[in-house]
């Protein structure tokens with residue numbers, strides 16, 4: 557089989573050794589002679605799996621005891637609605653930082669439940685995109701929380717500093733950076749992420765929520781039970797049937813990450829991968845990334861080619877070298893390399909080698 561490197565933005569790469577293990581266990585899981593998909597989510601086998609998964613998540617991310625972890629469905633986008641519905645009374649509002657595509661989608665959804673105070677964070681100076689430092693964001697004193705997306709998966713723009721808003725509740729979409737670097741959970745009220753970027757297949761959403769934000773008696777009667785954090789927490793995330801196969805595969809990925817050396821190890825590799833790619837772009841005469849150094853994404857690296865009509869040739873030739881799914885999002889065009897935890901450094905080395913030889917053909 558030809559060696560393939562998969563730069564898909566999501567759903568994305570899963571470590572091969574995890575897939576091989578899943579293949580091996582598909583019809584005979586835990587020596588039980590059935591698959592993990594065919595058993596009740598309330599059986600002791602499956603409850604053990606979920607408990608171990610949660611425990612590994614707590615260890616890897618250093619989650620304080622005062623936070624609960626909830627497993628939901630519907631992806632990050634469902635949380636765009638669930639968050640205001642759970643946290644806001646009818647007459648309350650929230651701050652929303654507008655950083656890029658996903659921040660904006662969260663704002664559009666929040667508008668159904670409140671009048672969000674939209675914070676425009678972006679500055680463009682000499683064609684370079686800067687995001688205002690967090691301490692310059694103008695929050696509304698009355699707002700209940702500040703929401704932002706810490707890594708804009710489509711534009712490759714990130715907030716790399718930790719939030720520091722004193723008493724304001726911070727709600728962050730970490731879908732594309734969860735488990736890629738160390739974070740201080742105590743600075744957040746809610747962190748949420750869909751799993752299909754750094755953790756496993758799609759179908760599962762992880763919510764890490766400070767205990768006091770699980771509101772006992774919800775203000776909004778119309779809040780669906782399946783989105784109600786109190787109901788989800790009271791039922792150990794088993795109010796309705798969870799996506800059992802996603803949970804299983806994600807649990808294998810967390811064990812893989814632990815074996816490798818956890819966040820500290822993977823972050824070192826992630827940083828190396830990103831540095832290698834950004835320095836190749838910055839040192840080239842044809843590749844351009846216009847995000848300020850401080851706001852560059854660790855996991856989604858975007859670039860354009862400053863010659864007309866050759867991006868499609870680049871993509872085609874890349875595929876011939878086994879470098880797949882490098883096409884940028886349709887709203888932006890260009891090239892995007894998504895390099896989540898499962899992407900080995902060899903993938904970046906192969907990409908960089910290809911980029912250098914491609915450049916030679918065009919200068």
Ligand SMILES: *Cc1c(COP(=O)(O)O)cnc(C)c1O
Pocket residue numbers: 566630631632633634658705707708709729730731732750753
């Ligand atoms: C992928 C992504 C989403 C959308 O996730 P769904 O699971 O499709 O709802 C939202 N936010 C960010 C930052 C993402 O990367």
